[in-house]
Structure formats: structure tokens, C-alpha cells
Amino acid sequence: MIKRITAILVGLGILLLAVFLVYAWEASIPEQDPPSPGNFSQAMLEQGEALAGIGNCQSCHTVDPEQPLAGGRAFPTEFGTLYSTNITPDTATGIGTWSREAFHRAMREGISRNGAHLFPAFPYTHYTKVSDEDLDALYAYLMTREPVNAEPPGNDLRFPFNIRLLQAGWKLLFFEEGRYQPEDSRSELWNRGAYLAEGLGHCSACHTPRNDFGAEQTDLAYEGAVINNWYAPALNTSSLAPVAWTEASLYDYLRSGGSTYHGVAVGSMADVVHRGLGRAQDRDIRALASYFSAMAEPGSEEQAAQTATATIQAAQQRSAETLGYGEKVFTYACASCHYNDPENPSTLRPDLSLNTALRADNPMNLIRVTLEGVDNEEGLPGVVMPGFAELSNADISALLHFLRATHTDRPAWNNLEDEIERQRQEVATQTESAQ
Structure with a gap:
């Protein structure tokens, strides 16, 4: 009886494996010669460029600015490290031999042209929502870029996660x-935004755990979620932003990289805004x-202004009643730029009481900006902030504890010095890798 049951189970296992292999197998699509640039209209190429910006293709598929879209960017995961592919029309190392069908x-x-399953670090789970017309425009744009012969490193994933099947x-x-x-109950503008955000923009890929x-x-x-050692904050009603994001403030932030009531774009979001959305139509x-x-269910612009004024006033009042080492560090390093008139806060030098990073459960964004600063490619054009990596961990910890206690109503962060040291090491490692 035991042998019979064992044989049945083995047989079922083999049958299930066979069914899975049939389900998982995908045919290769034949190679073709790269399409002639003359096959595509100028309007289609311009549309494709804007869509590539919304998808932020260049940031993920570029390591060397001299070789755009040639791949090789590392994406560390819990399963190992993935590397982005070459999506230039090079016929040997890129997608130059891919047909429209293979690209779609x-x-x-x-599924790759050769039938291999792609890892979901490539957000096809979002791109599946994109229309034929937009995919055709994106295909036209990529196939008319400069071919780059560059073979990215092979993925380094642990077994069995390295088995594509x-x-x-x-x-x-x-x-x-x-x-x-589209949702019939929503406006045409809202539906366009949803289509872009949930499709090519793949916004939830970073902002969702x-x-x-x-x-x-x-x-x-x-x-909200941690990605690439940055915290992508909640964008829904769970947002900890002290002033609700209004449609106008979101437009300012996504268009220019900064908002009066929310600070400036840094890190991965700076890439999205400046290298990606900078190409998008208004x-x-x-x-x-x-x-x-x-x-985010925002209030009116008037309500946002009132909340901002009250928030800054409360922070200044609490700061005036506090005397300690953290305040001295703030006075030395930060106050000259980050002290605002409550009635007229500055976009260029944002008041820290309005900054979501200071209110977040995770201090990593605030620590990284304090260590690295904001360079000319981030935030608002022409506005920079120096990094303060020369400060000791104790100095930065005192500063951030002071800001958290006086500029927010949130509880103190735990183990702050340990997190500052961890981020310091992460920044050093990333700098070495970039060199």
C-alpha cells in the first residue's frame, strides 16, 4: 500500500511538473533587422521620448551618461543583485533585432524575445496597462537611439531564484x-493621470511595500516603502506630510522639483522629476x-496656506523654548537657510517643519540629505545645499533629535546614532561603486 501511494504521488508530481513546463514554456520570436528610422514620424518619436521620460527608462538603464540606455545598473534585492539590460538598438547586445511583436x-x-521570463524588477506588471499606440511610440523612440555595444553584468541571484522558468x-x-x-465616474484628466501613474510611470513600484x-x-x-536605500513616502491618506498635497503643490513638485509646503526632490525622486518627467508634456x-x-484627499489652497503658517509658528515657538546642543548645531549649520517667515515660507529655502522626511517613521531620508546635501541636479534648478558629513554622528544625532522634538509632534527616533553610522557607510559604498 505504501509503495502504491508513493508511486501515485510521484506520478502526480511528474504530471504537475509536466503541466507547469508546458504552461511556463514560451516560444522565441524570430530576429529581424533593425527598423529604418524613416519608418517613424517625428510626432511618434516625440511622443515616445515623452513616454520614455514618464517611465524613467534612462535612469534604470543607464550607468555611464556617455552610454545612455546601455544597461548595467545594479538593483540589489533580498534574492541577490539584478542588472538592467541594454535597450539601445544594438544588434549584438541590445534590442536591435527585436520586432514590434517582441517588444510588446x-x-x-x-517575456524576452528569446522566450525567457523576465524578472519583475522590470515592471511589466505595470506596463501591461499601456495602450498599443503608446507602446508603438516607445518602440519607435528606443529603436532610433544611438546603438551602444555594451554587455551588462550577469544577474547574481541565489538559487533557486536564478531559475527564470x-x-x-x-x-x-x-x-x-x-x-x-478608464473609470467613468472620474474626469478625463484624472483618468489620464491614473493611466500614466499605474502604467508607464509604475509609481506604486516604489511607494508600495x-x-x-x-x-x-x-x-x-x-x-510607503524603502527602495534603493531611500524611503518613498505614503502618497495616500496615510501621508505624514504636515500640509496636505494639493493639486497645485503636486504640479509644482513634479514639474520643477520643489514645492513651497513640501521641500524638494532628492535621491531617486530627483531622477524621476528631472531626468524623467522633465520630458513629459505639461x-x-x-x-x-x-x-x-x-x-490624498487634500483641502483647498487657502487651508494649505493656513496650515503651513500655523505649523511654522508652532515650530518656532517650541524652538524658542528649547536650549541644548542640537539647537546650537542647527544655528551653526541650518538656520541661515531654513528659518522662514510663517506668513511667507520660501520654496527655495524650505522650512523644515513642513518637511515630510522629518515626520517619517524612518529617518533615513533626512540623514542622507544631511550627510550628502542637495546638488545642482536635484531639487530646484540652481539651488544647492552643502552636505554636512564632517559633523560627527553625535552632532547629527543631536541636530535631528532637536528638529524632531521642536518641528514636529512625532515621537523621538530610536537608535539614531546607529542609523546615522549605517547611512554613512552606505553613502561611502555607493560613492565607491560610482567611481
């Missing part, structure tokens, strides 16, 4: 293919602002 399949189903099982659990469907299998936790969409920026402002 990769974008919508996560298993991605078919991941898709079965976590992937739903299909185009974006992931489960143990690396899939977005859809029930926690836009609740109407699309307004559409994204419409979509995300509705998600």
Missing part, C-alpha cells in the same frame, strides 16, 4: 495582464497631479 510581449507579459509561477500568483480601463516574494502588496498600495504633469491629489 516583453512590456506586457514579461520559476517566474511563470510568480506570474500565476501575482500578475494580472490587461490594459488600463512588497511581500516576501517581491510582489507589491496591493492592499497597502501607496502606503498636460501629463497636470494629470498626474490630479490623480495623486485625489488619492
Whole structure:
């Protein structure tokens, strides 16, 4: 009896494996010669460039600015390190031999031209929502870039996560293919914003926590998450921003990189704003602002101004009643730029009481900006902030504890000096890698 049961179980296992292999197998799509640039209209190329910006393709697929889109950027994960691919039209190392059909399949189903399953670090889970017209424009744009012969490093994933065929099982659990469907109850502008954010923009890929299998936790969409050693804050009603994001403030932030009531874009978000959305048409920026402002349920511009004034006044009052080492560090390093008139806060030199990073549960963003500063490629054009890495961990800890206690109503951070040291080491490692 035991032998019979064992044989049945083995047989079922073999049958299930065979069924899975049939399900997981994908055919290769034949190579073709690169399409002639003359096949595409100028309007299509301009549309493709704007869409590539919204998708932030260049940031993820570029390491050397002299070789845009040639791949090689490392993406550390809990399963190992992935490297972005070469998406220039080079025929040997890029996608120059990919047909329109192969490109559409990769974008919508996560399957390479040769039939291999792509890892979901490439956000095909979002790109599946994109229309034929927009994918055609993006294909035209990529196929008319300068070919770059560059072979990115091979992925370094632990077994069994390095088996691409298993991605078919991941898709079965976590992937739903299909185009974006407009919501009739919403405005045309909101629907355009939703289409861009949930499709090419793949915004939730950074702002949503992931489960143990690396899939977005859809029930926690836009609740905030740590990615690339930055904290992408909540964008919904869980946002800790002291002043609600209005449609106007979101537009300013996404268009220019800064908002009077919310500070400036740094780190990964600076790439999104300046290297990506900088190419987008103004109407699309307004559409994204419409979509995300509705998600955060904002008040009026008048309410935002009143809240900002009250927040700054309260911070200044608490600061006046505090005397300690952290205040001295603030006076020495920060006050000349970050002390605002409550009735007229500055966009160029934001008041820290309005900064979401200071109110976050995780201090990593504030620590990184304090250590690294804000360079000319981040934030607002022409406005820079020096880094203060020369300060000791104790100095920075005292400063941040002072700001947290006086500029917010949030509880103190724990183990702050340890986190500052960890971030200091992370910054040093990233600097070495970049060199």
C-alpha cells in the first residue's frame, strides 16, 4: 500500500511538473533587422521620448551618461543583485533585432524575445496597462537611439531564484495582464493621470511595500516603502506630510522639483522629476497631479496656506523654548537657510517643519540629505545645499533629535546614532561603486 501511494504521488508530481513546463514554456520570436528610422514620424518619436521620460527608462538603464540606455545598473534585492539590460538598438547586445511583436510581449507579459521570463524588477506588471499606440511610440523612440555595444553584468541571484522558468509561477500568483480601463465616474484628466501613474510611470513600484516574494502588496498600495536605500513616502491618506498635497503643490513638485509646503526632490525622486518627467508634456504633469491629489484627499489652497503658517509658528515657538546642543548645531549649520517667515515660507529655502522626511517613521531620508546635501541636479534648478558629513554622528544625532522634538509632534527616533553610522557607510559604498 505504501509503495502504491508513493508511486501515485510521484506520478502526480511528474504530471504537475509536466503541466507547469508546458504552461511556463514560451516560444522565441524570430530576429529581424533593425527598423529604418524613416519608418517613424517625428510626432511618434516625440511622443515616445515623452513616454520614455514618464517611465524613467534612462535612469534604470543607464550607468555611464556617455552610454545612455546601455544597461548595467545594479538593483540589489533580498534574492541577490539584478542588472538592467541594454535597450539601445544594438544588434549584438541590445534590442536591435527585436520586432514590434517582441517588444510588446516583453512590456506586457514579461517575456524576452528569446522566450525567457523576465524578472519583475522590470515592471511589466505595470506596463501591461499601456495602450498599443503608446507602446508603438516607445518602440519607435528606443529603436532610433544611438546603438551602444555594451554587455551588462550577469544577474547574481541565489538559487533557486536564478531559475527564470520559476517566474511563470510568480506570474500565476501575482500578475494580472490587461490594459488600463478608464473609470467613468472620474474626469478625463484624472483618468489620464491614473493611466500614466499605474502604467508607464509604475509609481506604486516604489511607494508600495512588497511581500516576501517581491510582489507589491496591493492592499497597502501607496502606503510607503524603502527602495534603493531611500524611503518613498505614503502618497495616500496615510501621508505624514504636515500640509496636505494639493493639486497645485503636486504640479509644482513634479514639474520643477520643489514645492513651497513640501521641500524638494532628492535621491531617486530627483531622477524621476528631472531626468524623467522633465520630458513629459505639461498636460501629463497636470494629470498626474490630479490623480495623486485625489488619492490624498487634500483641502483647498487657502487651508494649505493656513496650515503651513500655523505649523511654522508652532515650530518656532517650541524652538524658542528649547536650549541644548542640537539647537546650537542647527544655528551653526541650518538656520541661515531654513528659518522662514510663517506668513511667507520660501520654496527655495524650505522650512523644515513642513518637511515630510522629518515626520517619517524612518529617518533615513533626512540623514542622507544631511550627510550628502542637495546638488545642482536635484531639487530646484540652481539651488544647492552643502552636505554636512564632517559633523560627527553625535552632532547629527543631536541636530535631528532637536528638529524632531521642536518641528514636529512625532515621537523621538530610536537608535539614531546607529542609523546615522549605517547611512554613512552606505553613502561611502555607493560613492565607491560610482567611481
